Amino acid sequence: MATTTIAPATASTYRGGLYEWLTTTDHKKIGIMYIISSFIFFLIGGLLALGVRTELAQPGLQFVSNEGIYNQLFTMHATVMIFLFVIPMLAGFGNYVVPLMIGAPDMAFPRINALSLWLLPLGGILLLSSFLLGGGAQAGWTSYPPLSEDRPLGSTGYGQDLWIVSLILIGTSSILGSINFLVTIFKMRAPGMTLFRMPILVWTVLVTSVLVLMATPVITSALMMLFIDRNYGGHFFDPATGGSAVLYQNIFWFYSHPAVYVMILPAMGMISEILPVFSRKPLFGYKAFIFATAAIGALGFSVWAHHMFTTGAVFLPFFSLMTFLIAVPTGVKFFNWISTMWRGQLTFSTPMIFALGFLTMFLIGGINGAFSASVPVDFALHDTYWVVAHLHYVLFGGSVMGVFAGLYYWFPKMFGRMLDETLGKVQFIIMFIGLNLTFFPMHMVGLAGMPRRIADYANSGWTDLNLLATIGSFTIAVSMLPFIWNVFVSLRSGKIAGDNPWEANTLEWATSSPPPPYNFDHLPEIRSERPLFDLRHGKTGH
Amino acid sequence: MSSSPRKRSTSAVRAIALLVIVVAAFCAVFFYAGWWDAMFPVKAVTSQAHQVSELYTVIMAVATVVFLLVEGLIIWSILRYRRRPEDTELPPQIHGSNVLEVIWTVIPTAVVFVLFVMSLNTLNTVDAVSKTPDVQIRAVAGQFQWQFDYLTPDGKTKLFTESTPLAANGGGLVVPAGLNVQLSLTSPDVIHSFYVPRFLFKRDVNPGMVNRFEFTIDPTEAGQTYRGQCAELCGIGHWTMQFDVVVKLPSDFAAYVKERTAAALVTPAPRPSGSVALELKAKDIQYDKKDLSVAAGQAFAIHFTNSDPAGLAHDVDIRQSDGTTVLQDKPTTDGGKDVTYDYTALKAGTYTFICSVHPQNMSGTLTVK
Amino acid sequence: MTADSHALTTTGHGPAAGADHGPATAGHESRGGISNPILGMLLFITSEVMFFAGLFGAYFSTRAAHSPWPPDKFAGTLNPLGLILIATIILVISSVTCQLAVNAIRRGDRKAFMRNITVTFILGIVFLIMQMYDYSVLFGEGLTMDAGPFGTTYFTLTGFHGAHVFGGVIMLGVVLYRGTAGQFSARHHDAVEAASLYWHFVDVVWIILFSVLYLLP
CATH class of the missing domain: 2.60.40.420 (Cupredoxins -  blue copper proteins)
Structure with a gap:
């Protein structure tokens, strides 16, 4: 299993061999393995993206031999990135941090937690094995039927079936994980840790878990029906046999839009932990932030059809209004983040740099999303590269930036050593340039009329912008090298972190780095959402 | 508040100067490279598209203002409120402000509501379907x-x-x-x-x-x-x-x-008698034959039946054996129809017959001897 | 866990609102009220409800798109007064016996608990056997998974329900096995409560299914 190869490197901080890692039910080790597994899939998904970008650098088919392989590349890229990287990566952070933040000794169901973890590499290997079994899924990560049905010129191979099975496995992992988070958060908080004293990250994990719990089973049902259609002669989604193609889209997006918030809310939570610490101020508008998070979660269930504006089969005004309204709680969060920094004393350690990168990039991803909320404008932009630009500003500029902010921030807690600041900043600069170089031109090429998911193009006006994006994608790839180097060097010889290297205020910094099994020898008093701040400053800070 | 007002003001001046320079440089590059124009849709050519284009411009204007405002506040905070060596005491610990929360909830709500109403108006004309189109x-x-x-x-x-x-x-x-x-x-x-x-x-x-x-x-x-x-x-x-x-x-x-x-x-003219046509059928996006053979130096014909559903078109082109160089190109035939394609004489050798619509699924070898 | 009752009540953040709640010194065990496994099971059932909501959504959407429903060919095939009515009654009774088992173990009556849980377990198996027999009858009448949208939706809905009954039977089997091994008491019987909740859920889904598939005109 790929996820275990890193274990020897961490054995110096965690006594105990490979076997112990494989059989552990400790949420910290499980969290770390979630993160390692997700990072490996991040690299795999990145390689698939490089394949896509290499092909698109110039007109003509140079890199892939036919369009079918190209379709596999982007289908698998999206599937791996969404289901095996972003969602589990954030779940991994949740796993590591949430029990520590609320003063719990572990998750509520440690063995189910381990099951959630191990379902992921199982699903991932099933998914990737399709490349060896006649080709991967090639109907896009959305896998709209009838294209994803077993029909001529559709998806006749095993790839699509493996895709369905692995997604069901990963979905099951998510559902079990969300139950675990919810029970942990509701039942395992330390004395004094009331709901409105929980760190914002815990709140975002809570809302995320509700979304996962309510939405993931729905896509499971859609996938089951697609599987029945493909293998048992079902008639759900293929109009040729009496089914409805748009039905699948409705069920699919009922999950997949909330899934967008599953992929961003915990990242927002991490930013909300990091910004106050490096501004030396409390988060501005703590409760407003919680309400905004809950509002995004609730609205998230009523906007799914904005992915279907061009189908001609949905009620446009309602979904348009709801989509516009999502901008409001997101805006509230932005103003709260900025007010947190306002009149603070900012220091620019790497986590803070990435958090600021999140703010600037996610802002673009939020604003260019508002264009598509307007139905007539969406008629022009839908399924063009504009949408690709939008979703990558959200998922890369938002989630990935947040993930790296979190990695630099909690690495000292996980391993007892600091990551190197210089390498971290080098990584940030290369990544920041690469990300804008890759994704900003996609706005323009989309406005110029380039649809997504095409293997080739003949429009000379698109060539330069595509080449720029390809150069950017390789820049992003390069930015991973200093990070990987940083991790390997810092694990052995990084600066010793101590319990609380950032002067942070939440409970996880009250225990040793790395924390002992069951986390706390004793807990400080919890009188606010910043127990360690209260400990350091008594009442003077207020 | 550890630093003196004077120090604050000089650093503020420097911060503003730096901010202005960065923003100006960015804007200069952006406009000079023509990127600003590229941030708008291609030229509209229908009466409906003109309306969409105008709506886009309105949203772009709002988006630009919001972007500059928020990004400006972020950059300002970074430049202005960085921690200085003399900052030993904590900054004021402000937990929030209900007035501000209400303001930045209500104003964006109003803005998006206006955008929504404008979008809806445009939608009603763009999406309108008349009973008697021309x-x-x-x-x-x-x-x-x-x-x-x-x-x-x-x-x-x-x-x-x-x-x-x-x-x-x-x-x-x-x-x-x-x-x-x-x-x-x-x-x-x-x-x-x-x-x-x-x-x-x-x-x-x-x-x-x-x-x-x-x-x-x-x-x-x-x-x-x-x-x-x-x-x-x-x-x-x-x-x-x-x-x-x-x-x-x-x-x-x-x-x-x-x-x-x-x-x-016009019904197609009957084929001259005596000319023999090969039979070829297409179903489920497959030809029923993988190999055809004809005599060298002699014109021939293929009677092609497309048994796929209407809307699924096929044809039978002749290409070099590399499968890409087109020798004889034929128009497509819709599903449910049949046609007789006439071909000119070929030299002896091996060729590919292929459907130009589905080259990856439908091809075969044409042997000429 | 005396501190828990007020720790659970939410208060404003910051000392101004919440500082008067002194931190308790108790350990880390679960808070009072509902136990972890039962809360976990309730959440799991929530996810199952959403799963069936997806299937029912597909069913009603398909049904709305086809007229007549059922198609003429299968006009009288699904007879609510046939074998399926007996199966339905059996499942409802099993839910009652399951609750009797829970009530028994709550007051510590292990004997009644074991008797009722055994009955429930057997009734569950009987339901499954009857459903399989019913399937074979329907197959004989030409109603199969690939017999158009009507067959597909029928077998998908009842099939997934059957799979859930099977899962429930396994849960009951585990409870039965652990009961035979002498486990469970008036104080410790979370597994019984959880299995029972799941069994009731499966029962409710069937009643909805029966109403929709057999009774809804």
Whole structure:
């Protein structure tokens, strides 16, 4: 299993061999393995993206031999990135941090937690094995039927079936994980840790878990029906046999839009932990932030059809209004983040740099999303590269930036050593340039009329912008090298972190780095959402 | 507050200066490179598209203001509130402000509501479908070719079918400038999407249902040709699914329809007797034969039957054995139809017969000896 | 866990609002009220409800798109007064016996608990056997998974329900096995409560299914 190869490197901080890692039910080790597994899939998904970008650098088919392989590349890229990287990566952070933040000794169901973890590499290997079994899924990560049905010129191979099975496995992992988070958060908080004293990250994990719990089973049902259609002669989604193609889209997006918030809310939570610490101020508008998070979660269930504006089969005004309204709680969060920094004393350690990168990039991803909320404008932009630009500003500029902010921030807690600041900043600069170089031109090429998911193009006006994006994608790839180097060097010889290297205020910094099994020898008093701040400053800070 | 007011003010000046320089440099590059223009849609050519374009401009204006405001506040905070060595005491620990929360909830709500109402107004004209359009055309999108059925004004009877989607090959979606054209969309297989960038519009072509929309091309656009293509992933020939919109003067359009309608009524001349035609059939996007053979130096014919559903077009082209160099190109035949293709004589050797719409699924070896 | 009752009540953040709640010194065990496994099971059932909501959504959407429903060919095939009525009654009774088992173990009556849980377990198996027999009858009448949208939706809905009954039977089997091994008491019987909740859920889904598939005109 790929996820275990890193274990020897961490054995110096965690006594105990490979076997112990494989059989552990400790949420910290499980969290770390979630993160390692997700990072490996991040690299795999990145390689698939490089394949896509290499092909698109110039007109003509140079890199892939036919369009079918190209379709596999982007289908698998999206599937791996969404289901095996972003969602589990954030779940991994949740796993590591949430029990520590609320003063719990572990998750509520440690063995189910381990099951959630191990379902992921199982699903991932099933998914990737399709490349060896006649080709991967090639109907896009959305896998709209009838294209994803077993029909001529559709998806006749095993790839699509493996895709369905692995997604069901990963979905099951998510559902079990969300139950675990919810029970942990509701039942395992330390004395004094009331709901409105929980760190914002815990709140975002809570809302995320509700979304996962309510939405993931729905896509499971859609996938089951697609599987029945493909293998048992079902008639759900293929109009040729009496089914409805748009039905699948409705069920699919009922999950997949909330899934967008599953992929961003915990990242927002991490930013909300990091910004106050490096501004030396409390988060501005703590409760407003919680309400905004809950509002995004609730609205998230009523906007799914904005992915279907061009189908001609949905009620446009309602979904348009709801989509516009999502901008409001997101805006509230932005103003709260900025007010947190306002009149603070900012220091620019790497986590803070990435958090600021999140703010600037996610802002673009939020604003260019508002264009598509307007139905007539969406008629022009839908399924063009504009949408690709939008979703990558959200998922890369938002989630990935947040993930790296979190990695630099909690690495000292996980391993007892600091990551190197210089390498971290080098990584940030290369990544920041690469990300804008890759994704900003996609706005323009989309406005110029380039649809997504095409293997080739003949429009000379698109060539330069595509080449720029390809150069950017390789820049992003390069930015991973200093990070990987940083991790390997810092694990052995990084600066010793101590319990609380950032002067942070939440409970996880009250225990040793790395924390002992069951986390706390004793807990400080919890009188606010910043127990360690209260400990350091008594009442003077207020 | 540890630093003196004077120090604060000099650092503030420096911060503002730096901010102005960074923003100015960025804007200069942005405008100089022509990127600002590239942030707007391509030139609109229909009355509907003009409205979408105007709406885009409004949203872009709002977006720009919001972006500059928020990004400016972020950069300002970074520059102005960085921690200085003399900052030993904590900054004021402000936990929030209900007044501010209300302000930045209410104002964005108002802004998005205005945008929503504007969008809805535009939508009502862009998406409107009239009962009596000037021209009715049905676009049939099959994997991986567009066909256009021209209908009588009541939309009930088909006059003729244009099965060549590209203008360069003598086909395309021919439409009149200045008239109201209603397009109905059908698919025999998977989901496609009708997309012409210059229309600033796309609409999915769903199997099992009919979508309709209307457009009126600007009268000044007669003589223009625009490229359109499928915008919904439809399989291994997705990107090849392109078509041209050819705009004619209304009078030229009327003449075109008349000519094509008449041509469609003419029954093809019977084939000269004695000429033998090979039989070839297509079903489920497969030829029924993998090998054909004919005599060298002699003209021949293939009687081709397309047994796939209507909308799924095939043809039988002759190519070099590399499978790409086209020797003899034939027009496509719609599903449910049959045709006899005549070919000129070939030299002895091995060739490929292939469907140009589905080259990856449908090909075989033609042996000439 | 005396501190828990007020720790659970939410208060404003910051000392101004919440500082008067003194931190308790108790350990880390679960808070009072509902136990972890039962809360976990309730959440799991929530996810199952959403799963069936997806299937029911597909069912009603398909049904609305086809007229007549059922198609003429299968007009009288699904007879609510046939074998399926007996199966339905059996499942409802099993829910009652399951609750009797829970009530028994709550007051510590292990004997009644074991008797009722055994009955429930057997009734569950009987339901499954009857459903399989019913399937074979329907197959004989030409109603199969690939017999158009009507067959597909029928077998998908009832099939997934059957799979859930099977899962429930396994849960009951585990409870039964652990009961035989002498486990469970008036104080410790979370597994019984959880299995029972799941069994009731499966029962409710069936009643909805029966109403929709057999009774809804």
